[in-house]
Amino acid sequence: IWDKVAVGAYKILVxxxxxxxxxxxxLLLYCDSID
Structure with a gap:
């Protein structure tokens, strides 16, 4: 069970x-376009 939980959490983190x-x-591109 813990293996599945670890894989699921890893996928969520990624x-x-x-x-x-x-x-x-x-956001960076948006700020650059404003300038």
């Missing part, structure tokens, strides 16, 4: 990390 990277990158 998904969250990718989402944060994409959103921050969009």
């Amino acid at each position: 998904f969250v990390a990718v989402a944060i990277m994409t959103t921050s990158r969009r």
Whole structure:
């Protein structure tokens, strides 16, 4: 059971990390376009 929980948590962490990277990158591009 713990193996499945660990894999699920790992996938969630990866998904969250990718989402944060994409959103921050969009914010950076948005700020650059304002200047």
